[in-house]
Every structure is written in C-alpha cells, then in structure tokens.
Amino acid sequence: MTKRVCIIEGDDAAPEVVRPTVELLEAMELDLELLRPLTGEAAIQAGGDGFPDAAREDVDRADATLFGATSGKTRGAVQHLRSGKQTYANVRPIKWVPGAASPLARPEGIDYVIVRENLEDLYLGIEGDLSELNATIFAERVAGRGVDLGGAGRYALKIITEKGTRRAVRFACRLATQRKLEGRPGKVTAVAKYNLLRQTDGLFVETARDEVARHGEVEYEEFIVDNFAHLQVTRPQSLDVVVMPNLYGDILSDAGAGTIGGLGVAPSGCYGDDYAYFEPVHGTAPDIAGQGIINPTAAILSAVMMLDYFKMPDAARRLESAVASVYADGKALTPDQGGQATTGEFCTAVRRFM
Numbered sequence: 001m002t003k004r005v006c007i008i009e010g011d012d013a014a015p016e017v018v019r020p021t022v023e024l025l026e027a028m029e030l031d032l033e034l035l036r037p038l039t040g041e042a043a044i045q046a047g048g049d050g051f052p053d054a055a056r057e058d059v060d061r062a063d064a065t066l067f068g069a070t071s072g073k074t075r076g077a078v079q080h081l082r083s084g085k086q087t088y089a090n091v092r093p094i095k096w097v098p099g100a101a102s103p104l105a106r107p108e109g110i111d112y113v114i115v116r117e118n119l120e121d122l123y124l125g126i127e128g129d130l131s132e133l134n135a136t137i138f139a140e141r142v143a144g145r146g147v148d149l150g151g152a153g154r155y156a157l158k159i160i161t162e163k164g165t166r167r168a169v170r171f172a173c174r175l176a177t178q179r180k181l182e183g184r185p186g187k188v189t190a191v192a193k194y195n196l197l198r199q200t201d202g203l204f205v206e207t208a209r210d211e212v213a214r215h216g217e218v219e220y221e222e223f224i225v226d227n228f229a230h231l232q233v234t235r236p237q238s239l240d241v242v243v244m245p246n247l248y249g250d251i252l253s254d255a256g257a258g259t260i261g262g263l264g265v266a267p268s269g270c271y272g273d274d275y276a277y278f279e280p281v282h283g284t285a286p287d288i289a290g291q292g293i294i295n296p297t298a299a300i301l302s303a304v305m306m307l308d309y310f311k312m313p314d315a316a317r318r319l320e321s322a323v324a325s326v327y328a329d330g331k332a333l334t335p336d337q338g339g340q341a342t343t344g345e346f347c348t349a350v351r352r353f354m
C-alpha cells in the first residue's frame with residue numbers, strides 16, 4: 001500500500017541533508033507518495049507564515065513526516081508534529097557504525113536506544129516570576145533551604161504524569177521485546193533523578209517498574225541520571241533500551257551521539273499512537289550552512305527508521321547497509337568524520353553501494 005510522506009526541509013543547513021535523503025528514497029523507487037508543501041523561508045518570502053495551513057494539511061494527509069530541523073521559521077511544524085500529533089516517544093538510536101569517528105578507544109558493539117518522553121517535563125515551558133508563586137504554600141516548603149522567595153528570581157514547572165510516563169515506557173518495552181527477537185538483551189533501563197525529585201522522577205521510575213513488570217520477557221534496571229551519564233561513556237555496550245524524562249533524554253542523547261561519531265550520525269523518530277515523524281537529532285547547523293559539507297547520515301538513517309515504521313524492512317536494510325558500506329570504505333566521509341567529501345559526494349557513494 002502506498003505510504004504518503006510529508007517533507008519539511010527546515011531551516012539553515014537542514015535542507016542540505018533532507019533534499020539528498022529524499023533523492024535517495026526516490027532512487028529506490030519505493031511505494032511512496034511525497035508531499036512537498038511550501039514552508040520555512042520560501043513560504044515566508046511568498047508572503048505567508050513559515051508553516052502555512054496548506055503545509056499543516058499535508059502533514060495531516062501524510063502517514064509520516066520527514067523533517068529537517070528548525071531555527072524558528074518552521075517552529076509551527078514542530079509544534080504541530082509534537083503536541084498536535086501527540087508523538088510522545090522520541091526514539092534516538094545510539095549505534096556505532098565501524099568507520100565513524102568515535103572519540104572512544106573501544107566503540108565496538110555500542111548499540112542501544114534512548115526513548116525520551118517527548119511531551120512533558122520542563123519542556124512544557126511553563127516558567128514565571130517567583131512573585132507568582134503562592135508564597136504561603138511555597139514559603140513553608142523552602143524554609144531552611146537557603147532560598148529567599150521574596151527576592152528576584154524565576155521558576156519553571158516540571159510536570160510528570162503517570163499516563164505520559166506509562167505510554168513512553170510501554171513503547172520502550174515493545175522495542176526491547178522486538179530487539180530481543182533480533183538477539184539483543186531485551187532490557188529496559190529507566191533513568192531519572194529519583195533520589196532527589198521523589199515526587200516527579202519518583203513517579204517516573206515507579207510507573208516504569210510497574211509497566212515493565214507487565215512485559216514478562218523484558219529485563220529491568222534503574223539508574224540515577226548522573227550515574228547513567230558515567231555509564232554511557234564507560235560501559236555503553238551494557239545498554240539496550242533506555243527510557244527517561246524529556247530533559248535528560250534531550251541532553252544525554254546528544255552525549256550518546258558524541259560517543260558514536262557526533263551529531264552528524266544520530267537519527268531519531270518521534271512516535272505517537274497513530275503518527276510519527278523522523279528527523280536528525282542535530283539542529284540546523286547554521287555555522288556550516290551553504291558550504292555543502294554537512295553530514296547527511298543522521299537524516300538518511302532517520303529515513304531508514306521511517307521505512308521500518310512503514311514496514312518496508314527490505315528497503316530499510318538496503319539503505320542502512322549502503323550507509324554502513326560508505327563508512328567501512330572510508331573514502332567519501334564528510335569533514336566531521338575526518339574526511340574531505342562533500343554532502344553530495346557522500347550521497348553518491350551511498351547510491352553506489354545501494
């Protein structure tokens with residue numbers, strides 16, 4: 001059955017990775033229908049918004065969206081794809097491909113996935129002035145902690161719900177079950193600062209424990225987030241599927257990307273119950289925009305995740321192993337990987353190995 005994909009290239013250097021990724025998909029002659037609404041700078045120049053209604057309709061008509069990254073112009077797209085489509089599980093694989101420029105002495109065998117809860121936590125962005133807090137409740141709570149609520153200051157709300165946590169953990173469990181069939185350990189690791197934030201992160205791990213127990217075949221462990229950060233660098237090979245609240249997931253998936261060759265190689269997918277969108281972990285890389293040297297690996301591997309979501313495993317493996325061959329060969333790597341190839345030369349090499 002034909003799958004419809006909405007393409008939103010994003011801002012700055014992001015189109016330079018999305019366009020060649022789409023060209024690779026086209027070259028594979030898959031059963032895909034591509035929708036390409038006008039967005040970002042082009043839409044603004046045409047006198048409209050960076051994410052006009054027509055683009056929103058295309059996102060809604062599609063089975064999934066392939067997205068670049070935004071520096072603001074296409075922010076409306078991210079809001080729609082995230083809160084509008086309730087994509088609660090942000091899946092960020094951390095897998096080292098031989099030939100990628102890991103700074104670790106022994107990156108062999110790094111192959112785990114971070115499932116970042118994508119809609120809650122501090123990312124609701126609810127902040128304000130301390131004076132807004134109800135002093136009678138909070139004055140009592142902060143007494144003796146060396147914080148003066150009467151002075152100038154700000155607060156931010158960290159919100160964790162049982163429902164939001166449970167659906168992210170359930171997603172992680174299903175992923176662990178699936179990976180077990182592929183020979184991986186089938187383990188879920190829950191990560192949070194539950195020793196300090198007993199209410200919010202406490203609820204996160206309690207819910208994780210309870211949900212994992214419903215998936216008999218899945219092993220379980222817990223780490224305090226600072227211990228996990230250490231483990232991520234010292235023994236990343238021990239990890240399989242890791243689930244964590246939004247903020248930790250954002251930070252630690254960039255750290256994980258660092259261990260396997262950097263942001264240029266880290267893909268992601270954001271999944272809801274009936275929609276998903278796929279984007280590289282990296283931002284818009286404005287510092288290298290227009291130079292033709294941005295690494296398209298993260299965007300291409302995000303497209304691989306999309307093909308798996310569409311249940312097109314043969315196509316997914318074909319594209320994934322072509323990328324792996326380019327790294328094993330080592331002759332057409334981009335500057336972030338220590339090579340001298342342009343984005344275009346890298347993609348030509350991928351096509352040769354396809």
Ligand code: ATP
Binds near residue numbers: 070284294
């Ligand atoms: P954001 O706030 O959206 O994350 P940013 O500029 O802070 O944006 P990135 O865009 O992720 O962060 O870039 C961080 C650094 O990594 C920049 O120096 C950028 O050039 C580099 N970088 C990011 N993606 C790639 C890539 N695909 N190939 C090569 N370098 C990249």
